[in-house]
Amino acid sequence: MAATLKCDTIQNASSSTANLTLDASGNATVGNTLVMGSSFKRNRIINGNMYIAQRATSATVTAGTAVPTASTGYPCLDRWYVYSTGANVTAAQVAGSGSNKNLLQITGAASVTAVGVGQRIEQLNSYDLAGQTATLSVNLANSVLTTVTWTASYANTADTFGTIGTPTKTQIATGTFTVTSTLTQYTTNISIPAAATTGIEILFTVGAQTSGTWQIGNVQLEAGSVATPYERQIYSDQLAQCQRYTYILPAAASGLYFQAIGAVNSGGVGLAGGSFPVTMRAIPVLTVSATASNYQIYLVNGGTTSSCTAVSLNGVTNTNYFLLQLAWSTTGTAGQVLWFSCSTAGSPAIFSAEL
Amino acid sequence: MYKVTLDAITQQLNSIERDNGDGTITYILPDPANADYQAYLAWLAEGNTPNPYVPPPEPAPLTPQEKLAAAGLSVDELKTLLGL
Numbered sequence: 001m002a003a004t005l006k007c008d009t010i011q012n013a014s015s016s017t018a019n020l021t022l023d024a025s026g027n028a029t030v031g032n033t034l035v036m037g038s039s040f041k042r043n044r045i046i047n048g049n050m051y052i053a054q055r056a057t058s059a060t061v062t063a064g065t066a067v068p069t070a071s072t073g074y075p076c077l078d079r080w081y082v083y084s085t086g087a088n089v090t091a092a093q094v095a096g097s098g099s100n101k102n103l104l105q106i107t108g109a110a111s112v113t114a115v116g117v118g119q120r121i122e123q124l125n126s127y128d129l130a131g132q133t134a135t136l137s138v139n140l141a142n143s144v145l146t147t148v149t150w151t152a153s154y155a156n157t158a159d160t161f162g163t164i165g166t167p168t169k170t171q172i173a174t175g176t177f178t179v180t181s182t183l184t185q186y187t188t189n190i191s192i193p194a195a196a197t198t199g200i201e202i203l204f205t206v207g208a209q210t211s212g213t214w215q216i217g218n219v220q221l222e223a224g225s226v227a228t229p230y231e232r233q234i235y236s237d238q239l240a241q242c243q244r245y246t247y248i249l250p251a252a253a254s255g256l257y258f259q260a261i262g263a264v265n266s267g268g269v270g271l272a273g274g275s276f277p278v279t280m281r282a283i284p285v286l287t288v289s290a291t292a293s294n295y296q297i298y299l300v301n302g303g304t305t306s307s308c309t310a311v312s313l314n315g316v317t318n319t320n321y322f323l324l325q326l327a328w329s330t331t332g333t334a335g336q337v338l339w340f341s342c343s344t345a346g347s348p349a350i351f352s353a354e355l
Numbered sequence: 356m357y358k359v360t361l362d363a364i365t366q367q368l369n370s371i372e373r374d375n376g377d378g379t380i381t382y383i384l385p386d387p388a389n390a391d392y393q394a395y396l397a398w399l400a401e402g403n404t405p406n407p408y409v410p411p412p413e414p415a416p417l418t419p420q421e422k423l424a425a426a427g428l429s430v431d432e433l434k435t436l437l438g439l
Contacts, residue, residue, distance in 0.1 A: 062377075068390070069390040069391045069393075069394055070389045070390045070391045070392075071381050071391050072375075072391075159388065160390070160393070265363050265364060267413070267414050268411070268413070268414025269363045269411070270363075271363065271364075281388070282386050282388035282389050283384050283386035283388075283389060284389075285381050285382060285383045285384070285389060285391045285392075286381065286382045287375070287379050287380070287381040287382075288379065288380055288382075289378060289379060289380075290374065290375075290378050290379055290380045291378070301427070309411045309412055310411040312360050312369070312370060312372065312382045313369075313370045313382035313384060314362065314363070314369060314370075315362055315367075315368075315369045315370060315384060317384060325360075325362070325363050325369065327363075327411035327412075327414075328414065329412070329414050329415060330414050330415060330417075330421075331414045331415065331416055331417045331421075332414075352391075353389065354390070355390065
């Protein structure tokens with residue numbers, strides 16, 4: 001039977017304000033947050049489900065607090081920095097369960113006194129949260145410890161948070177989750193102050209993880225006071241989001257792996273460049289193997305392959321385009337086309353513009 | 356810890372090289388928004404000075420045969436060209 005319900009407001013019996021207000025123009029205004037079974041572009045955390053691991057799927061975290069910087073402190077999973085004190089730990093992308101494909105797992109070690117896992121949200125992606133209530137949700141499990149501390153902070157100046165040892169950030173709020181060895185979702189509301197227009201950091205920490213494992217997944221920070229379901233994204237979209245902060249020219253497991261095209265400047269010096277897939281947050285730094293011979297140039301006319309003697313970043317590199325400065329051991333002709341490649345697994349060229 | 360590098364063309368200051376001590380080297384450009392550059396500036400402010408630029412080794416000069424090959428010529432073609 002077709003019917004029309006005519007009213008101005010719809011209000012929960014226990015609420016003091018209307019959940020939904022209907023006006024004469026056909027508009028509907030939601031009193032608080034519209035909670036959907038699924039959502040889009042709500043999560044301010046990038047790679048919260050731990051899918052993207054451009055650098056590596058597992059790495060040792062060297063103990064210390066002089067991290068993170070643009071190129072240090074990010075061991076494996078994109079956008080997530082990890083630090084430890086007392087002793088090194090291992091950070092790895094591991095398999096999840098159910099609908100959670102991946103988790104970030106920290107494996108403890110003797111003498112560890114603290115471990116932290118954090119993400120810094122740049123100003124452009126968090127500015128509007130200032131003065132609002134936000135909700136943090138996260139899946140956590142720890143096989144040994146029962147307390148995980150969360151801390152939200154904002155940068156003292158835009159996108160500049162300092163390091164763990166020398167922070168330049170202001171704490172917004174902190175609290176604890178009592179966790180078990182079973183992966184469980186935890187949520188909390190955070191009142192973001194009006195001053196927090198400069199970027200927001202979410203940091204999870206544990207104490208002496210001297211053994212066992214700590215797992216983290218499906219991290220979400222969203223506007224409003226309700227934790228909505230984790231916002232899943234198409235993999236390629238999520239990869240592009242990560243590449244704003246880190247872009248890698250991968251190395252081949254075997255054979256040569258083409259990375260960039262360029263030309264000889266003179267003698268054994270040349271330049272090779274390319275475009276970044278997305279505009280990077282800032283002009284990136286370049287990290288390469290200290291063993292320059294892990295990289296090669298191929299002089300197209302003549303068919304000569306030579307090992308590099310130096311690989312560095314040319315100063316014209318910007319947020320959209322990179323230019324590598326190369327040197328090698330044989331003489332080329334000015335203007336001769338060259339290919340830059342890498343043949344050694346584990347020697348990727350990494351462009352970093354992390355916070 | 357830090358060393359300056361020069362631009363291959365202009366021979367002017369190019370980037371800052373940082374040996375990470377783990378088998379990798381990081382090259383830093385002067386972008387104030389980059390935390391690695393900020394760390395370099397802090398290091399300078401402490402009174403430190405970067406190591407000077409060290410040019411890469413000169414490549415071996417081409418042999419006459421390599422020069423011919425680079426020009427796409429064979430010895431016979433060169434002889435023909437020169438009327439020998």
